Amino acid sequence: MAHEISIQNIGGVKVVEAMYANKPAWHNLGEVFDLGGETGPDGDTALRLAHLDWQVDKETFALTKDGKGTTKWYATVRQDTREILGIVGKDYKVHQNEEGFNFVDSLVKDGIMRYESAFALHGGSETVLLARFPQVDTIAEGDHSLRYMAWMNSHDGSSNIIGMPTSVRIVCANTKRLALSRDGKLAIRIRHSANMTQTLALASLKLSQYNAGFDLFRDQAQLLATRLVTRDTQIEYLNTLSPEPAKKSEDTNGKTWTNWQKTRNQIMAALRQPAQNLPAIQGTWWALFNAVTAATDHNGTYQGTERAKSESRFMTLVDGPKSIFKDKAFDLACEMASVSLNNAA
Numbered sequence: 001m002a003h004e005i006s007i008q009n010i011g012g013v014k015v016v017e018a019m020y021a022n023k024p025a026w027h028n029l030g031e032v033f034d035l036g037g038e039t040g041p042d043g044d045t046a047l048r049l050a051h052l053d054w055q056v057d058k059e060t061f062a063l064t065k066d067g068k069g070t071t072k073w074y075a076t077v078r079q080d081t082r083e084i085l086g087i088v089g090k091d092y093k094v095h096q097n098e099e100g101f102n103f104v105d106s107l108v109k110d111g112i113m114r115y116e117s118a119f120a121l122h123g124g125s126e127t128v129l130l131a132r133f134p135q136v137d138t139i140a141e142g143d144h145s146l147r148y149m150a151w152m153n154s155h156d157g158s159s160n161i162i163g164m165p166t167s168v169r170i171v172c173a174n175t176k177r178l179a180l181s182r183d184g185k186l187a188i189r190i191r192h193s194a195n196m197t198q199t200l201a202l203a204s205l206k207l208s209q210y211n212a213g214f215d216l217f218r219d220q221a222q223l224l225a226t227r228l229v230t231r232d233t234q235i236e237y238l239n240t241l242s243p244e245p246a247k248k249s250e251d252t253n254g255k256t257w258t259n260w261q262k263t264r265n266q267i268m269a270a271l272r273q274p275a276q277n278l279p280a281i282q283g284t285w286w287a288l289f290n291a292v293t294a295a296t297d298h299n300g301t302y303q304g305t306e307r308a309k310s311e312s313r314f315m316t317l318v319d320g321p322k323s324i325f326k327d328k329a330f331d332l333a334c335e336m337a338s339v340s341l342n343n344a345a
Contacts, residue, residue, distance in 0.1 A: 003027040004173035006120035008051075008081060018119035018171075019050035021132075025171035030119060040114030040132070043105035050118035052097040052127060054080040056155045061087060076155050078124050085125045086156025091193045095161060097127055100151045104131050107149075116148060121173050125156040130170045133211065137218040140225040140280035147214045150179060161190040165210040181297065185323065186213065220334050225286035227337040234288060237336055238264065241292070241329055266295040285337040292329045296322050 005027065006017040018030025021040040031049040033041040040046075047053050061075040076085045076094060107113045113131035120127045133147035145167045152162040164187035168179035180187075188206055229237070242264070247257045270276065271291035281287045 002172070002174050003029065004121045005029050006123050008123070010080065015051050017051045017124065018117070019046055019115075020117045020171060021115055025117070027172060033115075040108075040116065042108065043101040043115070046115045046118045046129075047098065047101050050120070052101075052118060052120060054078060054124070055096060056085065056094050056124075058088065058092065058094050076157065078155070081124075083123060085123070086154075086158065088157040088192075092157060093192045094155065095153060095192060097153070100127065100129050100153055100161075104129055104149075104151055107131060113149060116169065117171055119171070121176075122156075125158070126152065126154045128152050128170055128176055133214070135211075135214070137214065137221075139218070139221045139286065140278070140284075142278050142280050143225065143286075145218070145221075147211070149210065150176075152176070157192070160192065163188040163190070163206070165213060181323075186210075220330075221286060223285075224289055224333055224337050225281050225284050227285050228283050229285050229288055229337075233336065237288065237332065238267065241325075241332055263295065267291050270294040285333050289329060289333045293326050296326055296329075 003025075007029075008015045008017065016029045016031075018025070019033060019041070020030055021033050023034075024030070024032050033045065033049055041049065056076050056078055058074045059077050061073045072090065074088050074090065074092065076088055076092075077083070078085055101118075104113065104115065108115060108131065113133055115129070116132045117130040118128070129151040131149050131151075133149070135147050137145040137147070139145060146169070148166050148169065150162070150164050150166055150170055152159075152164075154161075162180075162184075164179070164183055166179040166183040168175055168182060170176050170179050188202065242260065245256045245260055268291075271288065273291075273294070275294075276282070276287040276291050
């Protein structure tokens with residue numbers, strides 16, 4: 001299932017471990033907390049509605065041939081179902097679901113944020129909390145963006161705790177991957193062996209910087225959405241971003257040029273999509289940049305199993321050449337749009 005939301009059978013009752021504020025997720029699973037308007041649940045309510053009020057303990061894992069316990073490896077065990085979630089080392093520290101809610105609670109109670117979603121994935125191996133800042137950023141008419149802060153924890157040893165800003169409403173595994181691919185480079189990563197008190201203090205400090213980052217992105221996006229781009233400048237932008245290679249050379253047998261042409265065609269196809277042709281942004285730098293990111297995010301060939309392909313795509317988008325390419329595309333668009341603004345003045 002694409003959503004990968006944890007669904008448990010506890011005492012013969014199906015329990016969906018998910019909660020969403022004000023409106024349901026696309027998969028229509030989980031509880032919806034709806035008081036109307038902007039109100040969201042407090043931490044205790046969100047924890048209860050998402051059915052995340054269970055504990056994980058680290059227990060000795062029998063890994064030796066004679067069946068004796070070893071202190072080198074441990075199992076993280078979900079206490080209500082007794083399911084083994086992962087195998088971890090001796091220095092691994094379990095951070096309970098409640099700790100994440102306590103951290104977000106400190107922000108919610110200060111009026112900075114409110115809960116938007118909370119859910120578990122893969123039987124509880126991963127949990128996600130999403131809180132929303134009150135601001136609504138309008139890039140252009142009909143093009144609005146919300147500000148969220150995601151808190152992601154794993155109980156299987158697969159990843160650090162992650163706190164990060166994002167404009168994606170995370171409601172499932174797919175949207176979690178999307179948010180990480182877009183905004184993962186901005187994340188605070190906390191090791192499970194770390195002192196939680198110190199690292200949470202650092203995370204709280206970073207939140208003020210998150211809002212400043214949102215402000216900067218909004219201002220830059222608004223500039224792009226108000227500046228029209230001519231056909232000639234569009235070609236100049238794309239050629240600067242990705243110069244045309246030689247059509248054929250001995251070492252590539254023309255594949256480099258073929259791949260370049262394929263990417264260029266994908267960008268132009270994305271530029272014709274309805275999302276880039278809303279009346280308020282049609283023909284602007286914002287539409288052109290979004291066409292570049294759409295083509296970058298949704299196209300590419302990856303080898304191996306479906307899981308391997310997914311992981312390869314994720315790493316390429318977050319930390320690899322595609323992430324660098326999108327950053328370059330945004331910076332170049334802002335630079336060229338500013339030059340056209342100055343020339344017009």
